[in-house]
Amino acid sequence: MQYKSQAVAKPYFIAALALFVAQILFGLIMGLQYVWGDFLFPHIPFNVARMVHTNALIVWLLMGFMGAAYYLVPEEAETELHSPKLAIALFWIFLVAAGLTVVGYLTVPYATLAKVTGNDLLPTMGREFLEQPLLTKAGIVVVALAFLFNITMTILKGRKTAINTVLLLGLWGLAVMFLFSFYNPDNLVKDKFYWWWVVHLWVEGVWELILGAILAFVLIKITGVDREVIEKWLYVIITLTLVTGIIGTGHHYYWIGTPEYWQVWGSIFSALEPIPFFAMTLFAFNMVNRRRREHPNKAATLWALGTGVMAFLGAGVWGFLHTLAPVNFYTHGTQITAAHGHMAFYGAYVMVNLTIISYAMPLMRGRAANSNKSQVTEMWGFWLMTVSIVFITLFLTAAGILQVWLQRVSDNPMPFMMAQDQASLFYWLREWTGVVFLVGLVVYLASFFIKGEEKAAA
Amino acid sequence: MSGTFTTSTARNIFYGGTLFFLLVFLALTFQNEQIIPKRDRREMLANPQIAEGKKLWETNNCIGCHTLLGEGAYFAPELGNVVVRLGSKEAVKAFIKGRPAEGIAGRRSMPQFNFSDKDLDAIADFLEYVSKIDAAKWPPNVQG
Ligand code: HEM
Ligand code: HEM
Ligand SMILES: [Fe+2]
Numbered sequence: 127m128q129y130k131s132q133a134v135a136k137p138y139f140i141a142a143l144a145l146f147v148a149q150i151l152f153g154l155i156m157g158l159q160y161v162w163g164d165f166l167f168p169h170i171p172f173n174v175a176r177m178v179h180t181n182a183l184i185v186w187l188l189m190g191f192m193g194a195a196y197y198l199v200p201e202e203a204e205t206e207l208h209s210p211k212l213a214i215a216l217f218w219i220f221l222v223a224a225g226l227t228v229v230g231y232l233t234v235p236y237a238t239l240a241k242v243t244g245n246d247l248l249p250t251m252g253r254e255f256l257e258q259p260l261l262t263k264a265g266i267v268v269v270a271l272a273f274l275f276n277i278t279m280t281i282l283k284g285r286k287t288a289i290n291t292v293l294l295l296g297l298w299g300l301a302v303m304f305l306f307s308f309y310n311p312d313n314l315v316k317d318k319f320y321w322w323w324v325v326h327l328w329v330e331g332v333w334e335l336i337l338g339a340i341l342a343f344v345l346i347k348i349t350g351v352d353r354e355v356i357e358k359w360l361y362v363i364i365t366l367t368l369v370t371g372i373i374g375t376g377h378h379y380y381w382i383g384t385p386e387y388w389q390v391w392g393s394i395f396s397a398l399e400p401i402p403f404f405a406m407t408l409f410a411f412n413m414v415n416r417r418r419r420e421h422p423n424k425a426a427t428l429w430a431l432g433t434g435v436m437a438f439l440g441a442g443v444w445g446f447l448h449t450l451a452p453v454n455f456y457t458h459g460t461q462i463t464a465a466h467g468h469m470a471f472y473g474a475y476v477m478v479n480l481t482i483i484s485y486a487m488p489l490m491r492g493r494a495a496n497s498n499k500s501q502v503t504e505m506w507g508f509w510l511m512t513v514s515i516v517f518i519t520l521f522l523t524a525a526g527i528l529q530v531w532l533q534r535v536s537d538n539p540m541p542f543m544m545a546q547d548q549a550s551l552f553y554w555l556r557e558w559t560g561v562v563f564l565v566g567l568v569v570y571l572a573s574f575f576i577k578g579e580e581k582a583a584a
Numbered sequence: 585m586s587g588t589f590t591t592s593t594a595r596n597i598f599y600g601g602t603l604f605f606l607l608v609f610l611a612l613t614f615q616n617e618q619i620i621p622k623r624d625r626r627e628m629l630a631n632p633q634i635a636e637g638k639k640l641w642e643t644n645n646c647i648g649c650h651t652l653l654g655e656g657a658y659f660a661p662e663l664g665n666v667v668v669r670l671g672s673k674e675a676v677k678a679f680i681k682g683r684p685a686e687g688i689a690g691r692r693s694m695p696q697f698n699f700s701d702k703d704l705d706a707i708a709d710f711l712e713y714v715s716k717i718d719a720a721k722w723p724p725n726v727q728g
Contacts, residue, residue, distance in 0.1 A: 160659065163692035168685065171695050172659050173648020237697075240643040252642025254656055288591065310642075312635040314714060315624035318655065319616070354591060361594035368602040372609045381722035382653045385619040389720070391612060456724060459654030459662065539727040542661040543692070 127489045129200040131207035136490050137217050138193030139483045143571065145186035145224070146476075150564050152179040157557040161550050170232070177231050177257045183471065184255065185224045190479035191300075191336055192220075195277050195293060197486045198343045203284025208276050216269050216276075223265040227258055249310055253321060256307045263307060270301040288357035289346075292364060293339035299332030315383035322378045329470070330371040330399060330441075337437070337478045338363050338406065344430050344485050345410065350418035359409045366402035374399045377449045381458055389451035396449045400442030403474075410434030423488065423495035425504040425573075429481035432512060436473025444469050444519065456534050461526035461549070469519040472511075480508075480570075487574070497578025507570025514563035518556050525552035623718035637710025640703055649694065651728075653719055659692060662728030667715045669726050673708035680704060 127133065155175045159165050166175075200207050207213060230239045236252070243259035245251050250260055258266070274297060281290050306323040342360045346353055376392025379385075410431050421427065444466040448457040457463065484504065488496050495501065532545040540548075628634060641647075646663070647656040653664040661669075670676050680697065681704060687693030699707070 156659075159692070163690055164687040167687040167693045168695055171649075172692070173645045173657065176648050176657055176659075177645070236645045237643045245643060249639055249642060252645050252647060254647050257645065257648070288595070312629055312638055313624055313626055314638065314653075315620055315717060318653070319620075358589070358591045358594050361591065361598045365594070365598040365601050368598075369605050372602075372605050373612070375609070376612075378655075379616075381719045382655070383620065383624045383717040383719055384616055385623070386720055387612075388616075455722060458722065459651040459656070459658065461658055464658055533727050534724045539725045541727050545727075546692075 127486075129206050131210040131213075132197050132200050132486075133490055134207065134210050134213040134217070135193040135197035135486060137214070138189050138196065139487060141217070141221050142186040142189040142193065142479065143483070145182045145189065147567065147571075148228070149179055149182035149186065150560075150567055152176075152182065154557065154560050154564065157553070157560050160546075160553045161557065174231055174236070178228055180255055181231075181257065182224075182228070185220075187475050187479060188300075189220070190483070191297070191340075192216075192273055194336075194340050194479070194482045194486075195273075195297060197482065197490075198293065198340065199277050199280050199290050200284075202287045202290040202343070203281050205280060205284035208279035208283070212272060212276050216272055219265070220269045223262055223269075227262045230259065231257075248308065250308055253310070253317070255325060256321070266304065267301070270304070274298060274301060287353070288360055289339050289343050292335050292342075292360060296332045296335030296337075296339060299335065300328060303327045303332060318382045319379065319384060322375055326375045326378055327372070329475070330374060331368060333475065334367040334371065334402065335364050337433075337474055338367070340478050340482050341406065341410065341430060341433060344426060344481055345413045347485065348421040348423060348427050348430065349413045349416065350421075351413050351416055356413060359405075359413075363402050363405045363409060366405060367399075370395050370398040370401065377451075377454065380451050380454055393450045397446060399449075400438065400446050403438040403442035407434040407438045421495070423485060423501070425496070425501040425508070426481060426485040428505055428508055429477060429484045432508060433473065433477040433481055436469065436477055436512060436515075438473070439516075440466065440469030440471070440473035440519070444523075456530050457526065460529050460534075461522045462530065463526075465519045465522035465526055468522065469515055472515045477512075488580075493580040495580070496573070497576065497580045499578040500573050500576040503576055504570060504573035507566050507573060510566025510569060511563055512566075514559050514566055517559045518563070521552045521556040521559065525549040525556070528552070625713060625716045625718075628713045628716065631709060633706045633709040634713045637706035637708070637713075640699070640707050641710055644697055652714060653717070654722065660694065662723060663711060664714050664717075664719065665723060665726065665728055667708070667712045669728065673712055676708050676711060677704040680707065 152175045155166065155170060156172060156179060159172050159175065196207060196213055230243075239259060240251050243261050245260055248260055250263060251257055277294060277297065281294060303324050306320050309320050311317055338360050342356050345351065346356050373391055374396035376388040377396035379388035379392055411434065414427060414431060448454050448462050448466065488494065496504070528549045529545050532540040532548055533542060649657050649660040651658065651662045651664070654662065667673055667676055670679065680699065683694045683696045685696040
């Protein structure tokens with residue numbers, strides 16, 4: 127760690143990991159409700175568990191991105207953070223707001239929560255991923271703006287590299303696209319159309335810039351490859367991302383009342399979206415192969431390579447699987463979508479967060495890398511979680527194929543609930559694999575507490 | 585990568601390429617706004633019940649279990665065409681009204697929301713409106 131203020135990243139990373147645990151616990155509750163329908167009903171109905179699962183995911187990824195920015199920007203800009211105090215204050219505001227929101231989900235009926243938090247003033251709640259009360263949404267905007275101010279000021283007074291420029295673009299894009307969550311017209315078609323400007327233009331747009339910048343930063347540090355080479359790759363990757371991903375939004379406009387020309391535009395451009403993910407895989411492997419130093423943090427290297435591979439599989443391959451309109455006609459809104467959502471989110475955004483955490487945490491704790499014993503444990507966590515998500519994806523894909531076949535393709539279409547019963551074996555397998563994922567997460571977290579011989583920070 | 589393809593070339597291609605495709609996307613969006621009035625049944629929104637129904641749909645988080653035009657959660661049936669599947673708005677209202685508060689043993693359960701008859705009418709009107717949106721012949725069949 128070269129600048130003292132980089133240390134503000136630490137509470138962000140710790141809180142992110144705590145929320146990750148909460149996310150997985152609620153995932154397991156839902157996984158059980160899939161096969162044991164009235165488990166915890168009516169105390170924690172499925173929709174409530176789902177809100178906690180997905181919102182915890184989004185919030186912890188954002189926490190991780192912010193931590194990453196606080197760690198990486200001073201080092202890239204070669205100057206202390208504009209205001210470490212502001213960063214710490216924002217951390218607490220964000221954490222308390224997230225905590226209160228989850229307590230709200232779990233303790234009062236959603237309709238009551240909507241009423242007491244002023245949803246009538248400006249109805250924005252009750253849409254997938256954007257379930258947060260108006261107050262929370264406003265809080266997110268305020269925290270994001272203050273955070274961006276802090277980061278932008280730091281970059282303005284320091285060195286401007288490709289990495290911190292791209293990161294900043296991604297973070298500003300993230301905040302700007304979130305503003306569309308306040309637009310909720312009565313016209314359902316328009317509502318859905320602009321809802322995707324948040325969801326799709328996040329994960330297949332601006333978040334990829336953040337992903338690329340974090341990966342590039344870690345690769346420079348662990349491989350020692352020339353900045354020039356790495357930054358060129360970064361620009362190529364994000365060009366491919368936005369050239370394909372912006373119009374690729376059209377793959378969500380096939381069946382929601384929008385014009386049919388989107389079937390052509392959406393299919394063509396989104397079919398090209400795997401290319402930047404493939405470029406990222408090549409990027410990670412190429413840089414590691416051309417490394418000029420042997421960095422003692424092997425675990426961080428593993429996470430970086432893993433991000434390259436799993437993002438390509440989850441977003442690229444599983445995305446392509448259902449993105450062409452004639453295929454999507456049958457798979458739209460089935461377990462195939464859930465399969466893709468899990469591997470893509472894990473492979474791209476969970477893993478890049480764990481990459482920067484793996485790289486930065488030891489440095490913030492005063493050493494170049496953790497002890498060998500700790501790293502071996504961390505790598506066990508890597509493999510347990512990663513192999514689990516692969517199997518979760520495979521089981522959901524199997525359930526999805528069965529669902530599509532029984533409910534949508536066969537001559538005698540089966541009602542939804544009956545088709546779900548037929549897939550219950552796969553849901554059980556998914557749930558048990560989820561338990562293994564949780565074990566992997568616990569092993570991963572345990573690695574933070576394992577001592578042993580460590581190398582001092584360089 | 586060759587010597588002429590420098591980082592600043594790559595950067596310029598990034599800004600130029602992004603801007604170009606962003607403008608194409610905005611043009612498509614503009615055209616989209618011109619065409620959807622023929623497909624989105626906005627004239628039905630003259631009935632204020634539908635906006636009320638949408639609000640009830642949102643504030644009770646129905647999307648947390650169901651899909652609507654294929655988007656949402658995959659735990660419970662698609663509702664974009666439920667008025668067609670169950671045959672009438674009356675049947676939809678009866679279904680929602682009839683959910684046991686304690687759920688159904690062993691079966692995926694839907695909460696009892698204790699809606700007033702007025703609320704139920706609004707929700708049914710909203711779901712009927714959704715079923716009339718021109719969704720390019722999706723879903724493939726009535727099972728959703
Ligand atoms: C890291 C990047 C990505 C993430 C995190 C991601 C995540 C998701 C999620 C969570 C959904 C479900 C949305 C909902 O609930 O309605 C979804 C839908 C979808 N994704 Fe991705 N995705 C990524 C990249 C891609 C790519 C590159 C493609 C295409 C090649 C793609 C194709 C699709 C399609 C076609 C759908 C709609 C599925 C449906 O019709 O039900 N995704 N994605
Ligand atoms: C490990 C055990 C896990 C289990 C058992 C689990 C289970 C589930 C279930 C049952 C759903 C709801 C599907 C539906 O709508 O019907 C869901 C949604 C979701 N989960 Fe998980 N999950 C797990 C881990 C994860 C992880 C690690 C991630 C992120 C990387 C994740 C991200 C998501 C996302 C993005 C959705 C929304 C998907 C969509 O709308 O398509 N889950 N999960
Ligand atoms: Fe998308």
